[in-house]
Amino acid sequence: MVFSDLHSIAVLFIMPVTFMLLMTFAMSGRQSDMLDSVSIYVEQQPQQHEKLYVQYLTKLGYHFADSSDSATATLSFSHTFNDNVFTSRAKNLLVVTFSANASIPVQTIIQQHLELSFARVKLHLYMLETEELDADLPLEQQMQQIVKQSDTSELITTETGSLLPVISYSIPSWLVFGIFFIVLPISITLVNEKQSGTLIRLKTFPINMYTYFFTKLTAFYCISLAQFLVLVFIGLRLVPLVVDSAPITYSQILHIIPMGLFICFSAVCFAAIFSALVKSFEQAIVLGGGINIILAALSGFMVPLDVMPPSLREVAQFSPMYWAAELIKQNMFYTTANNSVQQIMLLCLFSLASLGVASFLFNRKVRDLLWN
Amino acid sequence: MQENMIDIEVKNVSYQYKEAERLSLESISLIIPSGICLGLIGPNGAGKSTLLSILSGLLQPSSGAITFTKDKQDIVNQRHFIQENVALVPQEYAFYFPLTVMQNLEYFASLCGYISAQQQSAIQRVIQECQLENVLTQKSKSISGGYKRRLNLAIALLKDPQVLYLDEPTVGVDPVSRKAILALIESLKKQHKTIIFTSHMLSEIEAHCDDIYMLKGGQAFQFDKIQSNRLLKVTFTHTLTKAIERKVERLTGCQISQRNTLECQVQKDETLWQIMQLLQQSEVGIHSMQLGQNSLTDHYLTLMGSHDTAEH
Known part of the structure; x- marks a missing residue:
């Protein structure tokens, strides 16, 4: 269904690729x-x-x-x-x-x-x-x-490999930004189901509504993983060619792909909260889209963290988008496994907490369903 | 004896929404025997949706109870029973527009807990019943309003329910599709399905429902199709005296308009004969006498009008 909906494709694929291209190109200037x-x-x-x-x-x-x-x-x-x-x-x-x-x-x-x-x-x-x-x-x-x-x-020597290409900053950030935008298709699907009476109809089907909700989230998780793979390929192999930068190698990409499991999981669980919370398309766009943009700003995607005041830099440490972007960066260029484990743990804890909140809100939403 | 006889009894059910000043449903009692088609009519806000929500298990009544009995046995686990035996057809198109008609049917059938062969059989059955053969491969958003209504109904029939709630199933459809949907309802009645049918198309309700309830201000009024729609109209040759007028009104419970016309809703044959006797005793000259059928619309308007007057 998602793939037959042009708006979802625009949100999940076209928008992040555009951002990746624009921001990488904008930052590539010497x-x-x-x-x-x-x-x-x-x-x-x-x-x-x-x-x-x-x-x-x-x-x-x-x-x-x-x-x-x-x-x-x-x-x-x-x-x-x-x-x-x-x-x-x-x-x-x-x-x-x-x-x-x-x-x-x-x-x-x-x-x-x-x-x-x-x-x-x-x-x-x-x-x-x-x-x-x-x-x-x-x-x-x-x-x-x-x-x-x-x-x-000549007095200063930069250690080989430590001078990161511009894609190391822009691609992980805007890739994560795009992944977290799964909130819109999920929320809009649930709003649609509620407004069309499908959710009421499903409530009288011989299925457990929790099972239904988690099955739906699993389907979106698969879509999110597909989106991750596409964006990693476009962002790290194709965008560098366009902005005249060296693409990262396939072996580096292989390091990143397993991270998608955790990043997409956290994005879908976070989106689940909003999907269970919002009651209209307007709310889905304003709340889902708005929170994502604020999180991206706080995570240093729009203004680099190192030019932010220390208090704002501290805030970024609590953002799932920041953890996700750091996870990609670390696995693109570094091999410090300890940091990855920390980011993965944070993302998993965040995902489970989000899933708990989403389940509670979804239960309330289903309980309050009424025949229109 | 026929199996799967499902009776529904609504006993003194009241419901009040949070923060509402008055009851949405006020001590409603009705019996819905297995295999009947029950029509629910009433203006918007009369409580139809609330009653359907309670019957669907979406709301718990504030007081009173709903009892489902299957083959005379009370159903204990109503939630499970509703999921297995009751299907809803909302007024909105409750399916997925981006999917084709067939994909929608397959998706909803997969939620019915069928094994593969049963699933295919259920899909084929509803395709045939709802005459969807010509649009199976079309996107659901691009089919006509009539086909959308049929698909809405077909999805509900996938689990072969014994009880079906239809919320305005013919609203906004062309005459051909309306005919097909109404024929399908008749066919479901022949299969002894219990149908609860809400509509503002009173002629459809009158033609297809065995029992009709009007909801107004949270109260239910039964409309007896055989008895209650008989209207006796007697015109006298002369203007009646005040004394005779009062006597006739007292005895018959009917009103005399312009002092020479008696209009009376006659519910029982016995009442009709009593009125005849009384008129004979009164020795008033009768110019004309008419016993006519009062349509559901007339009855509806009368009831709603009298309640409006009472409420104001």
Whole structure:
């Protein structure tokens, strides 16, 4: 039935795949790509050291706007800039004003680049004074030497494998988000059965209503597992190809698939609560969909957890979506079995508790059934 | 003696919903003998749905009791009995629209606890009874309203129930399908199934039900098809004097309108003869006398009208 219902297919397959694609693509942008859309406006014509400062910014990839209206940030040099830039106690040599459109990450990057350019200008002036830098060289070559001198990237080594591809963040999150949306087909099926009188009819059939409810949940569990497999394949093999990232291997996928048993179980049990609770399609959409979106936000799917305040990060530790996404991430790239066991235990406990609540609510729903 | 004789007795059943100010059902008593078709009529909110909910075991009466007896033996486990022997046909289409007609029948048959061969036999039986042969492979949402009603009924018949509750089974269907559904009801009556039939189509109730109850304000009024719909109308040649008018009204219990017409619902033959005698004794001239059939609609309107008046 689910597969003949276009809305269910849209919710279970099309929506999560779209999210996976969009979010992975959105996050795949490099810093240089980000700077393509950033421009800076300098209020007064730069003089002397100010000019050098602006040239270092240009070297970092910034464009300069003709007016402050179209600029991401506006720079205003202090009139003491040229005299004090090289002194150790200089303060407030530059005032930066961000436009309302500048996002927090872009502001942070610009701020870091402004500081880096100051450091380079100071180093440049110092090396000229100590004659370590040949003043007769063309400015471009001088700057190249300074950039080389201040380049610290070679001092840091990133351990092989620890730099995760962008899909490691976006795919598990949006895959879990899609899996938990099983709440809509389950709730809508039960609302349909109640409103059409099918549930009343079934109550007079020689079947136990609990058996009926759990059989229905089992059927949805199978659908959820199928959805998991499809989304894992699309998310981890096909989406990386679209966003020009390396797909994960089939052996990594084999690590993830058993996790689907627990993730889908928790999603179906959680959905069972809402299916037993809601009385109308509107309630199913608002309550089921709304709670899922809130949980996803709290689990760090929309805004990464590491940029959230600590109190919100703590909340995520209680979210089944977070446990499920962590379970996938851990089994995609790591082999620390202990953490997986912890997430699995949490998901199982959550599932059993949800199933208990759902059974109670379903019993009440069936008990209150009336002939319309 | 015929087997599977299921009688239902409703004894002084009252029901009040939580937070409701008045009783939805007020001390209702009725007997539904095995194999009869009982019609339940009444305006919306009269208590039909509440009574059907109680008869289906969906609600427990606030007071009073429902007794099911099978072959004169009281049924102890009513819930189990209802699941085995009673089928509901809700007014809504209580099946799955995305499935085909056949898939719906197979699904509901699988819930009846049949073994495979019995299941197939039950499906074939209801297909034939409800004349669904032409639409078996069609999606249930795309078949006509008439076929949807037949499928609704067919699903109820899958478990071969002895008692069937039909809630407006012909509402919104074309004449051909209506005829087929009503013919099916007649056929079920011949199989000695007990049918409880609610409808606002009073002509259908009158034509197909053996016993009819009207529900109004939580109370049930039995409508006797043979006796209670006889209306005696006598027009006198002259205007009656006040004294004779009062005497006639007192003796017959009937009202005289415009002081020269007597209208009377006659329930028993004995009452009819008493009125005749009285008129003879009164020595009033009779211009015309008519004993006619009062339709269920007339009776319904009279009863509902008098209750409306009483309630106001």
